[in-house]
Amino acid sequence: MSAPILQVSDLRVTFDVPVRGGWPWTPPRKLQAVGGISFDLRPGEVLGVVGESGSGKSTLARAIIGTVPSSGRVVFDGQDLGNLVPGARRSRRRDIQMIFQDPLAALNPRMTVGDIIAEPLVTHHPKTPRAEVRRRVAEIMDRVGLLPNLMNRYPHEFSGGQCQRIGIARALILRPKLLICDEPVSALDVSVQAQVVNLLRELRRELGIAMIFIAHDLSVVRHISDRVMVMYLGRLMETATAKAIVETPRHPYTQFLIASVPIPDPELERARPRPVLEGDLPSPLAPPSGCVFRTRCPKARERCAQEPPPAYDVGPAHRATCHYWDEPTPMLEAAE
Amino acid sequence: MALTDPATEASRTATRPEKGRSLWTDARRRFLRNRAATAALAVLVLIAIFAFGGGFVAQYERDYVDFTLIGINASKGVPSFETGHYFGTDAEGRDLFARTVQGTRLSLLIGIVGSLVAVVVGTLYGAISGYLGGRVDSVMMRIVDILMSIPFMFVLILLLVIFGRSLLMLFIGIGLISWLGMARIARGQTLTIKNKEFVEAAIATGVRPLTIILRHIVPNLLGIVVVYATLLIPEMIIYESFISFLGLGVQEPNTSLGSLISSGASQVLNGGGEPWQLYFPLFFFVATLFAFFFVGDGLRDALDPKDR
Numbered sequence: 001m002s003a004p005i006l007q008v009s010d011l012r013v014t015f016d017v018p019v020r021g022g023w024p025w026t027p028p029r030k031l032q033a034v035g036g037i038s039f040d041l042r043p044g045e046v047l048g049v050v051g052e053s054g055s056g057k058s059t060l061a062r063a064i065i066g067t068v069p070s071s072g073r074v075v076f077d078g079q080d081l082g083n084l085v086p087g088a089r090r091s092r093r094r095d096i097q098m099i100f101q102d103p104l105a106a107l108n109p110r111m112t113v114g115d116i117i118a119e120p121l122v123t124h125h126p127k128t129p130r131a132e133v134r135r136r137v138a139e140i141m142d143r144v145g146l147l148p149n150l151m152n153r154y155p156h157e158f159s160g161g162q163c164q165r166i167g168i169a170r171a172l173i174l175r176p177k178l179l180i181c182d183e184p185v186s187a188l189d190v191s192v193q194a195q196v197v198n199l200l201r202e203l204r205r206e207l208g209i210a211m212i213f214i215a216h217d218l219s220v221v222r223h224i225s226d227r228v229m230v231m232y233l234g235r236l237m238e239t240a241t242a243k244a245i246v247e248t249p250r251h252p253y254t255q256f257l258i259a260s261v262p263i264p265d266p267e268l269e270r271a272r273p274r275p276v277l278e279g280d281l282p283s284p285l286a287p288p289s290g291c292v293f294r295t296r297c298p299k300a301r302e303r304c305a306q307e308p309p310p311a312y313d314v315g316p317a318h319r320a321t322c323h324y325w326d327e328p329t330p331m332l333e334a335a336e
Numbered sequence: 337m338a339l340t341d342p343a344t345e346a347s348r349t350a351t352r353p354e355k356g357r358s359l360w361t362d363a364r365r366r367f368l369r370n371r372a373a374t375a376a377l378a379v380l381v382l383i384a385i386f387a388f389g390g391g392f393v394a395q396y397e398r399d400y401v402d403f404t405l406i407g408i409n410a411s412k413g414v415p416s417f418e419t420g421h422y423f424g425t426d427a428e429g430r431d432l433f434a435r436t437v438q439g440t441r442l443s444l445l446i447g448i449v450g451s452l453v454a455v456v457v458g459t460l461y462g463a464i465s466g467y468l469g470g471r472v473d474s475v476m477m478r479i480v481d482i483l484m485s486i487p488f489m490f491v492l493i494l495l496l497v498i499f500g501r502s503l504l505m506l507f508i509g510i511g512l513i514s515w516l517g518m519a520r521i522a523r524g525q526t527l528t529i530k531n532k533e534f535v536e537a538a539i540a541t542g543v544r545p546l547t548i549i550l551r552h553i554v555p556n557l558l559g560i561v562v563v564y565a566t567l568l569i570p571e572m573i574i575y576e577s578f579i580s581f582l583g584l585g586v587q588e589p590n591t592s593l594g595s596l597i598s599s600g601a602s603q604v605l606n607g608g609g610e611p612w613q614l615y616f617p618l619f620f621f622v623a624t625l626f627a628f629f630f631v632g633d634g635l636r637d638a639l640d641p642k643d644r
Contacts, residue, residue, distance in 0.1 A: 065540045093542035106533040110555040112356055120541045153356035170537070 003078075004040035005177055005210050006064070011037045011072035013056070013063045013234075017285065031284050033059040034070070035234040043177065044208040048225030048242065050218050050257065054281050056234035057214045058101070061182045064212070065098055077177065094124045097171035101183040103163035107155035114151030117141065117169045124174060140169045144199060161192035165199070172203065180212045185220060197224055219261050222246055227317075230254045233284060233292040236311065240318035250320035252297050252329045253277075291322070298330045363559070366638040373634020376627040383624055387444050390437030396421070398434040399589035415612050423616040426596075427603055432616060435591050440620050442503075442592040443573045447628075449507050450514040450572035451565045458515035459561050462522025463553050467530050467545065477523065480516050488513045489578075496584045503586060506579070510572055521564055522557055529556050559639035566632035570625040577621065593621045 012035055016028035034056045041047050049057050063070035066081060066089060074081045076096065084092060097120065100106035107116050117137045121128060128136075138148035144165045155163060164184060171179055181200065185193040201224055204211060215221045221228055221242070228245040230237040230253065238251035249255045256277045263269045279296045282288055291309050294300040303323055311319040314326070368374055415424040415432075423432035465476035492509040499505050529535065530553065538548050577594025579585045586592050600614030 062536075067536055067539050090542035090544070093540060096540075098537065098540045100533045100537060102533055106537050108534040108538075108552050108556070109359055111551075112358075119538065119543065123541055123543050123547075150356075154358050156359070157357060167537075170541075 002043055005043045005077055006041040007073070007075040008040075008064065009038045009073045009075075011060065011063055011070055011074065013059050013068055013070045015068075029285055032287065033234050033284060034063060035287075036072070037231075037234075037236055038072075039229060039236075039239065041178070041210050041212065043210050044204070045227065046204060046211040046213055046225045048221035048228040049212060049214045049231060050216060050221050050228060051231035051237075052216055052281060054233075054284070055231045056284075057216075057231055058182050059234070060231070061098065061180045061212065061214055065093070065096055065180060091124065094120070094174050095177045096180065097174070097176040097178075098180045098182060099164070099167050099171050099184045102187050103160050103167055104155060106167050107163060109155055112152050112154060113141075113146075113158070113166055116155070116166060117151070117173055120170060120174045136173060137169075140173045144169045144172070144203075159192075160188050161195060164188060164192075164196050168196075168199065168203070172207070172209075175207065176209060178210045178212070180214075182214050183216065184213075186215060186217065193220065200224060218246075218257050230257065233281060233287055235292050236321055237293065238318075238320040238322075239311075240315065244315060244318050248315070248318075250314045250318070250325040251293075251322045252299055253293050254320075255329050293322075299324050299327060363635075363638040367634050370634045370637060372630050373637075376630030376634065379623060379627040380631060383440065383620065383627065384444065386620075387437060387441040390440075391434070394422075394431060394434040394437060396431035396434055398438050398591070399430065401429050415616075424610065424612045426613055427599060427610070432596075432613060435596060436593075436616050436620060439591045439593040439596045439617060440624070442586060442590065443576060443594070443621070443624065446506065446510060446576040446592075447569035447572045450510040450575075451569045453511035454514040454518040454568055455561055455565050457511075458518025459522045459554060459557060460549075461515065462519040462524075463526045463549050463557060465519070466523040466526030467549050467553055469527075469530075473523070477520075480519050483513070484516050489575075492575075492579065493582070493584055496579070501584060501587050503590070506576065506585060510575060514568060514572060518561065518564060518568070521560060525557050525560055526553055529553055563632055563636040563639060566628055566635055570628040573621075573624065573628075593617050593624075597621060 013033045015031045015033055017031050018028045019026050037060060039047065049060065051057050059068060062068040064074055066074075070082075072082075076092065079092065081089060081092065107113075111119075114134065114137050117140060118133050121133060121136060134151070137151055141148045141151065146162060146165050146169065150158075155166065158166065167184075184200070185196050188196060197220060200211070200213075203209070204224075211224075213221060213224055218228075222245070225242045227239065228242050229239045230245070230251065232253050238245065238249065238254045240248075240250075245254060246258060249258050256275060259275050260277075263272060277296055282292070282295055288295050288305070290306050291297070291300070291304040294304040297304065299322075301324070307323075309321050309323045311321050312325055314320045415422060421431050421433065423436055426432050426435060461476065461480075465473045492513075495509050496505055535548060535552050538552055543551070573593070576585060576592060577597065580592045580594030581598040583595075583598070585595055596617035597614065600610075600617060603610050604614050
């Protein structure tokens, strides 16, 4: 097994929320968006991150690329990104690129597509001759399935799926070692989603890039990932191989997520029991004590409110953050 | 190589890049479809031709005093093609056409210089303040607030009195205040743009902050900046005219629309029979302002089609 390309340990992101109606010197309230996430990523591996809205997935991505301040360690390719001076950190960014959720919003409306795709290249290799820049832009556009003769067009002239391909081309032009995809398909039509996911799979196979693939839809993540990480309220709930997550989920939250994935057959879908997770995500300003999932967990007991569960090893490379991972989940049992 | 789109096959044959339709091209089309704005733009072009080319048509220098007309101005100094005084003469017997040409030119220059300072200084100041945010933003914006709270007309008059009346002083005075409003507008707009994902994408790529401001923020600000700048030009012209009307503006033999209107108005008020001395400069003043306002409105409609 090769050395991990990315090591994240105890990553925390805390935002200050100003108290409404307070004085300027009133201490702001703390919102912990990501609370102590650790994981390793090997070269060429795809890590899926799932969780509902507000679970801190996007914040995790932004903390890794460094656009939000965070504490904890992010070691990329043997270098601690937190210790770098801004200039060195900027040049490090060549190897970590990101794809965004809203394909059109991620493209500057005043720039041509060719200029957008060329931006990372021009930023990190400013002396590249213009003809060479154009050649490489055309090459990468061709590779992601865009006509290179569209490079003088503007983003608003493209469809959502094409815009996402432009975003992918921009992210790949420098051959990064790590690609972070922040819900790259959730703004797209289902048919286009499949095209984009397949494109990402092909590119990964060809180029051997490691990826962090964020989505709230487990069925998409399962399709592309080697390993899946389930997040809830900024905490890690369960991590395992994609196969193990789907077949033997141990954490009650993961079990609910798996049970909520629709079956693409109307008859089966109508007949199948649908356990629903009660209640809403608690406010991250006042997270529940102990286990953060206990307010919605059918297995919650006294102990869950008192001690936050550690990550139990529940199988090969499979860890779940639940005290009672080895007991059946009542509501799911009843539904079956 | 893996291909997902069959259209890529076509790319081998069609390699010549197509021309894109930028947001600016769209805006130009929308602007030209707006009749009032296009007409106003044509008027502005005519006024500019008059202001910068009228000197070649004038039969007299602007400071040449026609002594033969003194005293009989009301009867002999009337606008006429025969004498070459197309707009008549002023109270001192000088050719009003030449003076109106020069006054219009000066007013346009004041407006354009004030506006240019606003565009360059105000936009950059606002964009930097908004982009950096936090404490830097607070300090930079408080400076603007303080400068704005100083009664500007008062300071400008003091400047002109202390340092003497000169064109340079007038330009400096107008330039000093014109960018404040622009800085606020640019900052407000930057705050919304900097949270867009394309700015985040640029940060994630490793683009330098100054390059982000110049490449990603400012071009997206320009729409609103252009509109505000066009509306700022008439405001600057009005300021200058007011100063000149008070007698503190440009010095003889230079003149501006404000001082021409001032002297014309006093002639009319004193019951003189030379109303043309008011009407010609006033016509150019009003026409210029109207044209700028219409063009500004047209630009606003063309550049933000959503907010109409």
